[in-house]
Amino acid sequence: MALSPADRALLAALEEGLPLVPRPFAALGARLGLGEAEVLARLAALRAAGVINRAGLIVRHRELGFRANAMVVLDVPDDELQAAGTRLAREPSVSLCYARPRRPPLWPYNLFSMVHGRERRETLREVHAILMRTGLEAVPRAVLFSTRRFIQRAARYAPIEAGAAETPA
Amino acid sequence: MRRGHLDPVDRVIVVALQRGVPIVERPFAELAASLETTEEAVVARLARLVSTGLVSRFAPMLDAEKLGGAVSLCAMAVPPDRFDEVATILAAMPEVAHNYEREHRFNMWFVLAVERPEDLPKAIARIEAVTGLSVLDLPKLEEYRLELVLPV
Numbered sequence: 303m304a305l306s307p308a309d310r311a312l313l314a315a316l317e318e319g320l321p322l323v324p325r326p327f328a329a330l331g332a333r334l335g336l337g338e339a340e341v342l343a344r345l346a347a348l349r350a351a352g353v354i355n356r357a358g359l360i361v362r363h364r365e366l367g368f369r370a371n372a373m374v375v376l377d378v379p380d381d382e383l384q385a386a387g388t389r390l391a392r393e394p395s396v397s398l399c400y401a402r403p404r405r406p407p408l409w410p411y412n413l414f415s416m417v418h419g420r421e422r423r424e425t426l427r428e429v430h431a432i433l434m435r436t437g438l439e440a441v442p443r444a445v446l447f448s449t450r451r452f453i454q455r456a457a458r459y460a461p462i463e464a465g466a467a468e469t470p471a
Numbered sequence: 472m473r474r475g476h477l478d479p480v481d482r483v484i485v486v487a488l489q490r491g492v493p494i495v496e497r498p499f500a501e502l503a504a505s506l507e508t509t510e511e512a513v514v515a516r517l518a519r520l521v522s523t524g525l526v527s528r529f530a531p532m533l534d535a536e537k538l539g540g541a542v543s544l545c546a547m548a549v550p551p552d553r554f555d556e557v558a559t560i561l562a563a564m565p566e567v568a569h570n571y572e573r574e575h576r577f578n579m580w581f582v583l584a585v586e587r588p589e590d591l592p593k594a595i596a597r598i599e600a601v602t603g604l605s606v607l608d609l610p611k612l613e614e615y616r617l618e619l620v621l622p623v
Binding site: 322325345346359451 | 477485488489492494495496497498499500510511514517518520521524525526527534537538544546558561562569570571572573574575577580607608609610611612613614615616
């Protein structure tokens with residue numbers, strides 16, 4: 303989608319954070335010289351075009367007590383990948399699920415998902431339960447817990463920014 | 472501290488708004504009504520959650536690829552005694568959006584996001600040159616789920 307200068311200005315302003323007032327889109331428009339109705343129409347169009355995936359709160363997992371966050375990676379046969387990804391994605395505690403390339407011999411895994419929990423044993427139990435339910439318990443896998451977070455910020459797309467929500471926590 | 476500092480009303484607000492803010496004139500009205508409170512009270516709680524750092528921002532998630540950019544998940548196997556040094560190098564690069572330490576031989580996992588697809592290999596080459604370490608480039612091939620709703 304080709305963005306107009308007004309769309310870019312709007313996304314850049316929104317990226318700073320939605321104004322915390324009862325009519326935030328009117329406040330946003332006032333900053334940019336746009337009316338509330340125009341802001342709403344443009345944002346609806348950007349969402350319909352898929353440029354905006356979602357506009358909501360971005361939480362800090364660790365600060366909210368989710369300290370046992372696992373990236374679960376699987377080596378699924380190529381002809382089963384789509385079906386396995388679709389099954390995993392239906393699991394409520396899987397927040398992200400992507401197919402990515404293998405990089406043999408260093409990296410044999412092609413299906414990535416994130417499972418969040420408050421403590422490690424609980425997360426591991428949940429991972430095991432998910433793999434049993436999805437019939438993936440026998441597939442080679444690794445579970446990578448995060449231990450530290452160094453940066454969590456929006457990726458920059460001058461003049462606007464994109465929240466790259468690839469691997470939270 | 473378990474569950475951060477969220478009280479039950481905070482939790483309802485956080486769960487509802489992670490799913491997205493309705494793009495309407497008064498996006499907090501319905502939530503306020505369901506909580507039997509006012510929009511001003513919802514907004515005041517949100518401001519407090521942002522100021523205490525439990526919530527980082529209230530912002531749109533944009534699709535980098537639809538905007539003409541590119542994103543990739545990358546990993547490096549960093550010798551433990553160089554970990555902080557390499558993390559500091561990445562933190563100074565505007566293309567690096569997230570960086571997490573994970574327990575694995577590949578112990579550093581970060582997201583690269585660039586404005587133009589051709590900048591991605593350049594950023595990777597720069598990281599490899601500066602750190603002397605090789606980067607695994609693992610771009611998304613297919614997305615099955617993108618949902619960032621934590622059941623707080």
